Amino acid sequence: MAAVTTTPPTGATVRRTRPRPSFGRVMAWVVMGAILLVTLLPFYWILRTALSSNAGIAADPTSPLPVDATGGGFARALGMQSTKEAIAQGGAGGGLDFWRYLLNSVVVSTLITACQILFSAMAAYAFARLRWRGRDTVFALFLAGLMVPTIFTLLPNFVLIKQLGLIDSLLGIALPTMFMTPFAVFFLRQFFMNVPREVEEAALLDGAGKVGIFFKVLLPMASTPVITLAVLTYITSWNDYFWPLMVSYSDSSRVLTVALAIFRAQTPQTGVDWSGLMAATLIAALPMLALFAFFARRIVSSISFTGIK
Amino acid sequence: MTVASSSPPSRLPLRDAEGTASKPRTVRKRERHGGGRGDGALAALFIAPAMLGFLVFLLWPTLRGIYLSFTRFNLLTPAEWVGLDNYRRMIDDPIFWDSLKVTLEYVFINIGVQTVSALAIAVLLQRLTQSAVLRGIVLTPYLMSNVVAGIVWLWMLDTQLGIGNEIIAGLGADRIPFLADETWAIPTIALINVWRHVGYTALLLFAGLQAIPGDMYEAAKVDGASEWRMFWRITMPLLRPVLAVVLIMTVIGSFQVFDTVAVTTGGGPANATNVLQFYIYGSAFGRFQFGYASAMSVALLVVLSAITILQYRLTRAGQTDLG
Numbered sequence: 001m002a003a004v005t006t007t008p009p010t011g012a013t014v015r016r017t018r019p020r021p022s023f024g025r026v027m028a029w030v031v032m033g034a035i036l037l038v039t040l041l042p043f044y045w046i047l048r049t050a051l052s053s054n055a056g057i058a059a060d061p062t063s064p065l066p067v068d069a070t071g072g073g074f075a076r077a078l079g080m081q082s083t084k085e086a087i088a089q090g091g092a093g094g095g096l097d098f099w100r101y102l103l104n105s106v107v108v109s110t111l112i113t114a115c116q117i118l119f120s121a122m123a124a125y126a127f128a129r130l131r132w133r134g135r136d137t138v139f140a141l142f143l144a145g146l147m148v149p150t151i152f153t154l155l156p157n158f159v160l161i162k163q164l165g166l167i168d169s170l171l172g173i174a175l176p177t178m179f180m181t182p183f184a185v186f187f188l189r190q191f192f193m194n195v196p197r198e199v200e201e202a203a204l205l206d207g208a209g210k211v212g213i214f215f216k217v218l219l220p221m222a223s224t225p226v227i228t229l230a231v232l233t234y235i236t237s238w239n240d241y242f243w244p245l246m247v248s249y250s251d252s253s254r255v256l257t258v259a260l261a262i263f264r265a266q267t268p269q270t271g272v273d274w275s276g277l278m279a280a281t282l283i284a285a286l287p288m289l290a291l292f293a294f295f296a297r298r299i300v301s302s303i304s305f306t307g308i309k
Numbered sequence: 310m311t312v313a314s315s316s317p318p319s320r321l322p323l324r325d326a327e328g329t330a331s332k333p334r335t336v337r338k339r340e341r342h343g344g345g346r347g348d349g350a351l352a353a354l355f356i357a358p359a360m361l362g363f364l365v366f367l368l369w370p371t372l373r374g375i376y377l378s379f380t381r382f383n384l385l386t387p388a389e390w391v392g393l394d395n396y397r398r399m400i401d402d403p404i405f406w407d408s409l410k411v412t413l414e415y416v417f418i419n420i421g422v423q424t425v426s427a428l429a430i431a432v433l434l435q436r437l438t439q440s441a442v443l444r445g446i447v448l449t450p451y452l453m454s455n456v457v458a459g460i461v462w463l464w465m466l467d468t469q470l471g472i473g474n475e476i477i478a479g480l481g482a483d484r485i486p487f488l489a490d491e492t493w494a495i496p497t498i499a500l501i502n503v504w505r506h507v508g509y510t511a512l513l514l515f516a517g518l519q520a521i522p523g524d525m526y527e528a529a530k531v532d533g534a535s536e537w538r539m540f541w542r543i544t545m546p547l548l549r550p551v552l553a554v555v556l557i558m559t560v561i562g563s564f565q566v567f568d569t570v571a572v573t574t575g576g577g578p579a580n581a582t583n584v585l586q587f588y589i590y591g592s593a594f595g596r597f598q599f600g601y602a603s604a605m606s607v608a609l610l611v612v613l614s615a616i617t618i619l620q621y622r623l624t625r626a627g628q629t630d631l632g
Contacts, residue, residue: 024536025437028433028436028437029437031429031433032433032437032443035426035429035430035433035447036443036446036447038504039446039447039449039450039504039508040446040449042450042461042462042465042504043449045461045464045465045472046461049464057470058470061469061470061471061472061475062472062475062476062479115358119358119359119362120359122355122356122358122359123355123356123358123359123360125355126348126351126352126355126356127356130347130348130351130352130355131347131348131352132347132348132349132352132353133347133349135352138356138360141363141368142359142363145363145367145368147614147617148367148371148610149561149564149565149609149610149613150565151565151586151589151606151609152370152371152374152606152607152609152610153366153367153370153371153374155370155374155377155589155593155599155602155603155606156369156370156371156373156374156377156603157366157370158593159373159377159384159599160365160366160369160370160373162384175366176362176366177366178362179358179359179361179362179363179365179366180358180359180362180363182363182367185359210348210351211351214355235451235452238454239453239454239455239456240454241454241455241456241567241568241571242567242568242590245571246594257454257456257457257568260454260456260457260460260572261456261571261572264460264463264572272464272467274464274467274470277460277464278461278464281457281460281461284454284456284457285452285453285454285457288452288453289449289452291452292445292448292449292452296445297441297445299445299448300441300444300445300448300512301441
């Protein structure tokens with residue numbers, strides 16, 4: 001290896017001079033362009049299909065613009081069409097109450113994210129900054145939890161949730177991941193361990209208690225890793241399908257991912273209601289796209305951040 | 310997956326004691342033992358909720374899952390101990406072996422394509438541009454659930470009206486029933502999940518690339534090395550530890566494929582996409598054989614542990630070439 005010399009540059013700052021566009025570089029951009037196209041085309045195609053009518057889609061499947069533009073797909077997905085109207089436009093008769101599922105998804109994801117981060121941060125603080133007997137052993141036990149694949153705990157957890165009488169409730173969906181994940185504890189512990197001790201000592205001198213130090217000093221300092229973790233947790237719990245599918249049986253606890261799969265399964269015999277299905281898909285994906293638009297820079301750098309961990 | 314199955318698996322730590330990006334690393338003193346009293350009571354209070362979650366929803370289910378695998382259990386009556394019956398049945402069950410085979414085929418295609426593409430994307434992002442916008446775009450599919458990704462591609466690859474087949478037909482070739490054909494279904498599902506996850510994987514690798522000092526490339530360039538040569542001589546060796554960890558965690562994640570199968574093919578046609586997790590789900594919730602389903606989960610756990618250990622050994626994931 002070349003000697004790692006002088007400046008500790010982050011790879012980002014070094015290449016400033018623009019090389020002449022060589023053949024290889026042009027080809028690299030072409031590949032990059034193709035990657036971006038494959039990445040983004042499906043998003044456009046969802047929109048294009050959702051705004052088309054089912055008859056129009058069949059008549060002109062390749063048109064890059066919406067065919068016979070209509071809001072019928074969205075109306076169907078949101079249950080705002082009469083059964084007769086829906087069937088006439090190629091949808092299934094049964095209505096789905098997407099607003100309800102949207103709310104359920106928000107409640108579940110928010111509950112999981114808020115509680116998991118708070119409790120994991122508290123535990124992380126205890127592991128990083130408090131002195132108590134058995135600390136390292138308990139932490140090793142938590143770490144071992146990283147190795148258990150989720151599938152393995154799903155069946156026994158289902159049995160447990162059923163015995164607790166929480167089947168078909170939002171709490172039942174949230175409970176298993178509400179208290180902690182080994183990763184969250186590990187991740188935040190890393191941060192707390194690296195906060196200079198002087199910060200804590202200064203607060204102690206000012207007469208703050210350890211509880212106060214955690215909530216008033218350390219937790220605010222940890223806002224970057226906490227937000228990082230919160231956004232990733234929110235996306236993960238929002239997109240989860242398997243566990244909610246196991247636990248929820250009725251509208252009262254149905255989240256968007258499960259509702260969407262049902263909407264897909266309800267498709268009429270005569271042919272799939274692609275327009276309605278794509279509208280529903282868009283409705284299901286929109287909140288995360290909005291979250292992303294809001295936090296984009298943060299999410300992107302945060303993933304790089306978790307990567308280095 | 311889930312917090313779980315379809316989401317990326319729990320991320321594994323690369324290096325234990327690295328600081329966060331911004332904070333300088335402080336010398337870690339052994340907590341002043343002897344000096345003061347411990348914080349036992351406070352620690353117990355702070356750790357109680359996480360401990361509760363750990364014991365009730367992680368440790369206990371793990372032990373219980375192993376116990377249930379030795380029982381006959383249908384949820385309605387108490388579990389009845391049957392010894393190794395479930396495991397014997399598993400060994401004699403051709404559908405189990407089939408689903409294991411299908412799962413392996415899926416993992417092989419998914420991981421192969423995803424790793425190579427993610428590496429290509431990461432290197433292009435690093436060597437071509439540092440644009441945060443491009444990084445953001447690459448990540449967008451990750452924001453969709455597997456359910457959404459599955460349905461969208463189900464539509465784009467539809468035999469009659471899907472844009473994919475319209476293009477194929479436009480080129481004069483035969484339409485391909487991507488998700489309705491026994492040979493095509495698994496590769497198609499594998500590629501759909503590559504589409505959703507490759508950006509995330511690429512960003513993890515990109516983070517690893519950022520740790521490689523830029524002046525290594527500068528020095529190599531002065532020596533007249535080509536990009537290709539720099540990739541094999543600098544990028545690959547230095548990225549190896551990161552690559553290994555990313556590989557381990559994506560393999561574990563992809564063994565747990567479920568959502569995409571559930572919304573696209575439902576295990577068909579003719580069990581061609583009956584991946585292990587789907588078979589486990591069907592045994593438990595379709596046929597109420599919780600004991601048998603648990604035994605197959607144990608088998609999956611064993612397979613995953615073995616692969617993790619093997620991969621870790623083979624790739625010497627713990628070592629870094631940089632330090």
